[in-house]
Amino acid sequence: MKDPKTLQEAIVYFADPDNCLEYMAAHRWPNGVVCPTCGRKDVTFLKTQRKWQCKSAHAKRQFTAKVGTVFEDSPLGLEKWLPAVWLVCNAKNGISSYEIARSLGVTQKTAWFMLHRIRTAMRNGSLLKMGGNDRGPVEVDETFVGGKTKNMHRERRLRMQTAEKTYQKTIVMGMLDRESRQVRASVIPNVKRETLQNAILSQIEGGSTVYTDGYQGYDNLAAQEYIHATVSHVDEYVRGQVHTQGIENFWSLLKRTLSGTYVAVEPFHLDRYVDEQVFRYNNRATKDNPLTDADRFAALLMQVADKRLTYAELTGKTDARPF
Ligand SMILES: [Zn+2]
Numbered sequence: 001m002k003d004p005k006t007l008q009e010a011i012v013y014f015a016d017p018d019n020c021l022e023y024m025a026a027h028r029w030p031n032g033v034v035c036p037t038c039g040r041k042d043v044t045f046l047k048t049q050r051k052w053q054c055k056s057a058h059a060k061r062q063f064t065a066k067v068g069t070v071f072e073d074s075p076l077g078l079e080k081w082l083p084a085v086w087l088v089c090n091a092k093n094g095i096s097s098y099e100i101a102r103s104l105g106v107t108q109k110t111a112w113f114m115l116h117r118i119r120t121a122m123r124n125g126s127l128l129k130m131g132g133n134d135r136g137p138v139e140v141d142e143t144f145v146g147g148k149t150k151n152m153h154r155e156r157r158l159r160m161q162t163a164e165k166t167y168q169k170t171i172v173m174g175m176l177d178r179e180s181r182q183v184r185a186s187v188i189p190n191v192k193r194e195t196l197q198n199a200i201l202s203q204i205e206g207g208s209t210v211y212t213d214g215y216q217g218y219d220n221l222a223a224q225e226y227i228h229a230t231v232s233h234v235d236e237y238v239r240g241q242v243h244t245q246g247i248e249n250f251w252s253l254l255k256r257t258l259s260g261t262y263v264a265v266e267p268f269h270l271d272r273y274v275d276e277q278v279f280r281y282n283n284r285a286t287k288d289n290p291l292t293d294a295d296r297f298a299a300l301l302m303q304v305a306d307k308r309l310t311y312a313e314l315t316g317k318t319d320a321r322p323f
Helices: 007-013 017-028 078-090 097-104 108-122 154-159 161-166 193-203 245-260 267-282 293-301
Strands: 043-046 051-054 138-145 170-177 182-188 209-213 227-231
Touching (some): 017 078, 078 108, 078 293, 097 108, 108 267, 108 293, 138 193, 182 193, 182 245, 182 267
Antiparallel strands (some): 043 051, 170 182
């Protein structure tokens, strides 16, 4: 049976545990099965147990395809996980835990945990900086999500900054590389110059062209060896190439998903919803890159390993991670 191309085919295909295992192993270990503990390729497949055994004599020498991935320690089998991954990465405006629960026959609570684990896999772990060889340009912007300042214009938000603590709002910072059409976004603790600059320094190659609006938090970028151009929302919305409409378009997609499908997102979970939207945006079909649902699914399965969502992270007991 060939790889599934549609949701219907995926459900049929992944109902067979052997298909699940074969597909998962091929995407997780594209160069052959590797022991997650010691990295050796010298492993034996134990067919009846659907496990591998490492030839080295260390603890945990037997491992399943789920070990070391976001699916580890889950009692659910891949026949639930893989259709769930398919649904999440191909739902244009996100998918609720209720819908996952109905589609897969699990409880809503289980579906909620599944969704957060899948979002963890969607997180971009690229160590490469944006801008890169062609030096950008990269659009940079921030937006406020949730709470009483939802959709509020920045000038008004700034006036309210003294009252910041009383308003439940979360700030998301985003960057769009105009050449690669790839977005990165993350929750940031505040809009201070230092916060914005550090995020830019960590994500954008020095010497790149950076477009922002006229906010004073960005006014020192030229001194950091960026070619900085600003667009004023009031006077000149678009000055030729200098605009931030790409990242603003991403904000509207994010907000549409958050207000439509995910009505009540707790601020400390927001990062994972942002990761989800970023994954979908960066893997969307374009004229130059006509990705299909099956391509998006394969791309996500290739990044499920070496990521874990701990209970502490899920319950907000650890600090946020700006970029
Ligand atoms: Zn080993």
